[in-house]
Amino acid sequence: MKRDILTISFIFSSAIILFMLIFPILNLILSTPVTDLISAATDNEVILSIYLSLITSTIATIIAFLLGTPLAYLLARKDFYGKNFIDSILDLPILIPHTVAGIALLALFGPRGIIGRPLSELGIYFIDTIYGIIVAMLFVSAPLYIKAAKEAFESINPNLFKVARSLGASPVRAFFTIDFSLAMRGIFTGATLCWARALSEFGAVIILAYYPYTAPVIIFKRFTTWGLSASKPISALLLIITLGIFLFLRFLRRESVD
Amino acid sequence: MIEIINLRKKFGNFQLKNINLSVNKGEYFILLGPSGAGKTVFIECIAGLHKIDSGKIIIDGTDVTNLPPEKRNIGLVFQEYALFPHMSVRENIEYGLKAKKIPKERRDQLIRETAKILRIENILDRSPKNLSGGEKQRVALARALVIEPKVLLLDEPLSALDAPMRRELREELRRIHREICVTTIHVTHDQIEAYSLSDRVGVIFNGKLFEVGPPEDVFRRPKNEDVAKFLGFENIFKGSVKEYRNGLSEIDINGVIIEVAGHYKGEVTVAVRPEDITIYSSRIESSARNKFLGKIIDYIDLGALVKLKIDIGIPISALITKKSFLDLNLQRERQVHIAFKASSVHII
Numbered sequence: 001m002k003r004d005i006l007t008i009s010f011i012f013s014s015a016i017i018l019f020m021l022i023f024p025i026l027n028l029i030l031s032t033p034v035t036d037l038i039s040a041a042t043d044n045e046v047i048l049s050i051y052l053s054l055i056t057s058t059i060a061t062i063i064a065f066l067l068g069t070p071l072a073y074l075l076a077r078k079d080f081y082g083k084n085f086i087d088s089i090l091d092l093p094i095l096i097p098h099t100v101a102g103i104a105l106l107a108l109f110g111p112r113g114i115i116g117r118p119l120s121e122l123g124i125y126f127i128d129t130i131y132g133i134i135v136a137m138l139f140v141s142a143p144l145y146i147k148a149a150k151e152a153f154e155s156i157n158p159n160l161f162k163v164a165r166s167l168g169a170s171p172v173r174a175f176f177t178i179d180f181s182l183a184m185r186g187i188f189t190g191a192t193l194c195w196a197r198a199l200s201e202f203g204a205v206i207i208l209a210y211y212p213y214t215a216p217v218i219i220f221k222r223f224t225t226w227g228l229s230a231s232k233p234i235s236a237l238l239l240i241i242t243l244g245i246f247l248f249l250r251f252l253r254r255e256s257v258d
Numbered sequence: 259m260i261e262i263i264n265l266r267k268k269f270g271n272f273q274l275k276n277i278n279l280s281v282n283k284g285e286y287f288i289l290l291g292p293s294g295a296g297k298t299v300f301i302e303c304i305a306g307l308h309k310i311d312s313g314k315i316i317i318d319g320t321d322v323t324n325l326p327p328e329k330r331n332i333g334l335v336f337q338e339y340a341l342f343p344h345m346s347v348r349e350n351i352e353y354g355l356k357a358k359k360i361p362k363e364r365r366d367q368l369i370r371e372t373a374k375i376l377r378i379e380n381i382l383d384r385s386p387k388n389l390s391g392g393e394k395q396r397v398a399l400a401r402a403l404v405i406e407p408k409v410l411l412l413d414e415p416l417s418a419l420d421a422p423m424r425r426e427l428r429e430e431l432r433r434i435h436r437e438i439c440v441t442t443i444h445v446t447h448d449q450i451e452a453y454s455l456s457d458r459v460g461v462i463f464n465g466k467l468f469e470v471g472p473p474e475d476v477f478r479r480p481k482n483e484d485v486a487k488f489l490g491f492e493n494i495f496k497g498s499v500k501e502y503r504n505g506l507s508e509i510d511i512n513g514v515i516i517e518v519a520g521h522y523k524g525e526v527t528v529a530v531r532p533e534d535i536t537i538y539s540s541r542i543e544s545s546a547r548n549k550f551l552g553k554i555i556d557y558i559d560l561g562a563l564v565k566l567k568i569d570i571g572i573p574i575s576a577l578i579t580k581k582s583f584l585d586l587n588l589q590r591e592r593q594v595h596i597a598f599k600a601s602s603v604h605i606i
Contacts (some may be wrong), residue, residue, distance in 0.1 A: 077477055164342075164357075165327035166402075181344055183341070
């Protein structure tokens with residue numbers, strides 16, 4: 001069948017944008033010699049930074065899940081004063097430059113900050129610590145999770161919960177057996193996005209916790225110290241690991257849906 | 259038995275206004291009202307899904323006003339069935355029994371018995387996604403009935419079905435109710451459902467319950483003009499009583515005199531159902547007290563029926579069968595005779 005001009009032009013523009021998205025990633029992986037990848041993978045500092053990034057982003061995602069799920073549910077199901085305001089606030093960490101986010105967090109969690117000062121007296125510090133990395137990651141990535149979870153809850157017919165209650169289920173039982181169960185797919189997607197966003201965070205992390213190095217920070221450090229050739233293998237390695245985990249999570253989600 | 263005493267509930271700009279209702283044990287009660295009348299809010303208040311502002315809800319002598327939904331033992335069926343999509347039919351039916359911690363053996367027995375009554379034994383292991391509208395409806399009913407509720411609440415349960423399925427399930431609802439005899443409150447905007455299913459009907463408008471009674475009483479003798487319009491009284495006119503004699507009142511409506519059974523005085527509102535009006539092509543002797551010559555202004559073909567608009571000095575709507583319409587060779591501008599009994603005229 002002959003294609004119309006609209007379809008042809010859409011295919012053409014789609015091909016350009018896909019090329020712009022995929023080519024840099026493929027180029028990075030394919031243009032990095034395997035020997036460089038192996039030496040990056042055996043570099044202790046690199047391994048530790050990737051390990052730290054994976055651990056901190058996972059902790060940030062777990063916190064986002066534990067604290068964000070109730071908020072997402074409230075936003076999806078309840079009407080209350082200030083709901084639209086809260087909804088808009090959730091866009092802020094996504095919209096503002098991440099260096100600005102870092103400065104804002106530093107002002108709050110720094111040694112003279114409202115939160116940082118009392119916690120420092122308890123021996124909890126955020127500057128150049130794992131706590132600082134987690135806080136920065138959580139700040140920029142949690143909104144992605146909350147928004148995805150909210151959409152997942154909104155897509156569920158609220159009458160299901162009402163029926164469950166009428167059938168004798170307590171609010172907790174009805175939540176877990178109906179709404180949470182049905183929202184699992186969206187929650188999983190949100191958590192994956194949140195984790196990926198946390199893992200890739202650089203701007204906010206570097207201001208709050210330059211050290212210990214996360215993977216994006218060590219890539220930046222090697223680039224500014226030794227240039228592209230030193231940072232490229234680490235970037236490719238991080239990309240391969242992230243893509244691998246991401247594809248595995250997608251596979252898990254598909255399996256659970258089937 | 260369920261008693262609702264002075265129930266009030268405000269929802270933004272909408273309000274349920276001081277509703278009093280008593281539904282007898284085993285009764286099939288239909289709450290009839292247009293969209294936005296407050297039907298769903300009302301039954302959700304009974305189910306405990308909304309905290310009411312004031313009033314009482316008493317079920318079988320127990321005040322359940324402050325009990326949460328799970329403690330009220332009420333079966334609830336929504337218009338779109340609200341089956342749990344991630345559970346099989348059996349798991350859907352079992353859900354309430356598990357929540358009530360019924361032992362497995364008893365659960366299986368109750369599921370078997372309920373599935374038999376609802377005639378869904380062969381679909382217990384299927385997913386709700388693969389069921390027809392009628393099957394979904396039966397499963398939703400089974401899930402609500404299996405917990406042996408004191409009251410069954412049905413929110414427009416037939417609205418999502420096509421016409422033949424609706425007819426079939428109307429009869430099914432009647433059969434199931436006869437078999438189980440559970441106190442039922444069914445809300446709908448469909449007058450046929452109200453006529454064919456209910457022991458008694460209530461009419462709700464703008465959050466206010468206007469009339470409660472046997473369907474025949476409510477449909478033939480509405481006490482409110484809005485209710486009369488909703489119930490299909492298309493011929494509603496303001497008039498003044500001129501004379502009373504021999505048990506009949508003569509009412510002047512813009513110069514047209516209509517006779518009505520009973521003694522009335524002053525200004526009145528007259529209502530006549532369109533199906534109570536008979537059409538003749540020529541003048542005939544009829545025992546009906548109200549006979550007029552008029553001209554057909556317009557008509558609407560409704561399939562089996564035809565609705566005519568006839569000018570007799572005031573515009574009158576009449577509903578006749580398609581066969582009569584064709585036999586009488588009716589058309590626009592044609593002069594016809596109409597007649598209706600004095601007893602068919604209702605004074606609101």
